[in-house]
Amino acid sequence: MKNLKKYLLSAVISAAFISCNSNDDQPVANNVTLEFNNTFKDQTIVLGDATATNATVNTSTAGQTHSFSELKYVISNIRLIKADGTEIPYNVNDLDKGATVIDQAKPTSLNYVLNNIPAGEYKQIKFGLGVKNSLNTLDQVRFPNFYAAAGANDTEMMWEWGAGYRFTKIEGFYDTDKKELSIHTGSTVEGEEGNYTQGVDAYRDITLNLPTNAIVDNKAPKIVIKADFDKLLSGKTHTITLSSGTGMDDNATPNVHTAVQMLKFADNLGGNGTNDTSGMFSVSNVQN
C-alpha cells in the first residue's frame, strides 16, 4: 500500500511536469524569414538577355534605360535589434551559417531563414551588403559552402579583390542600343592596422527600422526587404551616367573600373555610411 502511494505520487508529479511542458506554448526561439524583393522602383525585376522582351527596363535620372540579365549580392553580418535595444547577432562570424548570396535567378535564394532567433519583439534589422573585412578572405577551408556560393571561380574573381569575395554582381544592358553593363563591387583593403594600409572598402553596413515590430514566439515572422535597384544609377549619394570605354571616368563595362567608380555604385546600393545607412534597402512590411 505504501508502495502504491509512492507510485501514485510519482505518477502525479510526472504528469504535472509533462502538462507543464505542453501547456508552455511560449517557445524560447523560432525562425525569422528575410524575403528579398529586388525591384526597379516598385516593380519586381524580371531578368533577361539583350533580346528578351519581358525583361524589366528602368530609366535613370540621367535618362538612361537599363535592364539586367544577372543580379547577385551578398548579405552577411545580420543582427536583429529587440524593442529594448538588445542586439541579437546571427552567426556574424560564420559565413557558412550567417551569410547568403541573393540571386534573382534563383527564387529559393530570395528567402533567407534565420534559425533559432530568441523569442521577443524586434524593432530593427542590421546587415551587411558584402563581407566585412575581418572575414573577407577567400578561405575555402573555413567556409566551404559560402565559398562555393560566392567565391567559386566561375564568377571570375578579380585579383584585386584578392582580399576576398565579390559583393555585388550585376550584368545587363543600357541605352537604346543595349550596350553591355557589368557592375561588380568588392573590397581591395590590404595591410594590418597600425601599419601601412591601402585599398577601398566596399562593404556597407545597413540599418533598417521595421514598420511594425516583428514578434518571435510560437509564430515565425517574415520581414520583407525591398532592394530597389533604381538606386544603382539614381542613388541618394550619386547620380551616375553610364559610359563605355577605358577612360578613368568610364564606368559601364569594366568589371572593376577604377575603384573610384566602383565605390560610387557601392555607396548607392549600400549607403555611404555617414548620412545614408540604408542605400537601396527598405522594409516593405513585417508579417507576424
Add this chain to the structure above:
Amino acid sequence: MKKIFLFLILILTLSACSTNDYEPIVYENPEIAFDIPDGFPQPNSSIYTNKPTKYGVELGKLLFNDKRFSANNSVSCASCHIQSNAFADTNIQAIGIEGRIGLRNTPPIQNLAFMKFFNWDGSKLNLESQPIFPIVTHEEMDSSILEVIGKIKDDLQYKELFKKAFGDENITAERIYRSIVQYEYTLISANTKYDRVIRNKSETFTESEAKGYEIFQQKCASCHSGELFTDQSFRNIGFPINTNSNEAGRARVTGKPEDFMSFRVPSLRNVEYTAPYGSFGQFATLKEVLDYFDNGVLSADNLDPIFKENDNRIPLTEDEKEYLIAFMKTLSDNEFTGRD
C-alpha cells in the same frame, strides 16, 4: 617492502618503455641562412614570421612545379615563372589553362623578399597572401585550394615533406602558401657583372658599359634606384594603354585618380631576359622601350612629373641607347637564371 620496491621498478620500467615507444622521428629542419646582399634594402617584415627552412623550401619548390595546381593539371607556377627568364616568361601577357590570356605581363620572381609591394599594381603587401590568386583566377589556374589539396593529399612524397617541413603530414592551405613563399624568398639574384664591378670590384666594365652606367645614373636612376634598380614607387609614365576594360593600373587597388594607369617601377635586374616589356608586353625589345622614351610618351593628367617637366620624353641619342643597353646587360645573373 620488497613488494613496494618491485612495484617501483615495474613502474619505472613501464614509464621508460612508454617514453621510448612515443619517441617521434624528429627531422632536423634547419633555417636557411638568409644573407642580405650588400646595399639591398631590409627585407619585407613578413619573412620573419615565415623563415625559409631546408624542407620548407624543398617542399615549396616541388609545389611551385606541380601542375595539379591548375584545374586541368596543365599549368604550374613554373609554367609562367621560368627560371631562365628570371622566373618570368616571354609572352606578352600571361597564358593560363586552355590558352586563356591574362590581363598583364608575367612579373619576374626575383628578390621578392625585399619588396614592399607585389604585382604590377601592388595589390599585395605580403607574399604569403599571394599564391591563392593564380590558383583561383579564371585566366590562370582556375582551381581552388580544396581542389588542389584533394589532388595532392595522398601523395607519399608530399606527406613526407610536409612532415619534415612542418612536423606532421597534414597538408593545409596555410602550409602550402607558406612553403611556396619560403621557396620564393630564396630566389635572390645578386651575382651579376654589375655586382662584381661596383660592389666586389673584382671586374671592370667595358667602355660601352661604363658609358651606359653614366647615362643610366643621369637619366634613369631616379626611378630605377638602389641595388634593386627600383624605388618601388608607382608611376604613370605614359606607356601605350591596355584597352582591356579591367585595367586601371594601381587605381584598381587604391581608388585614387592619381594612380590611374600607374604601375610599379620594375626592377632592372635580369632585364635582358624578361622581354617583352611593359604591363602588357607593349615592347618587344629594350631598344623599343628606349626609342619610345626618346620619341615621347602619352600625355596624362597624372603623368609622372619627370616626364611632364621634360616635354613628355627622355631624349636619348642612338649611341646613348646602345650604351644603356650594354649597361643593362651587366645586370644579368647567369647563375640565378641557370644560363651558366
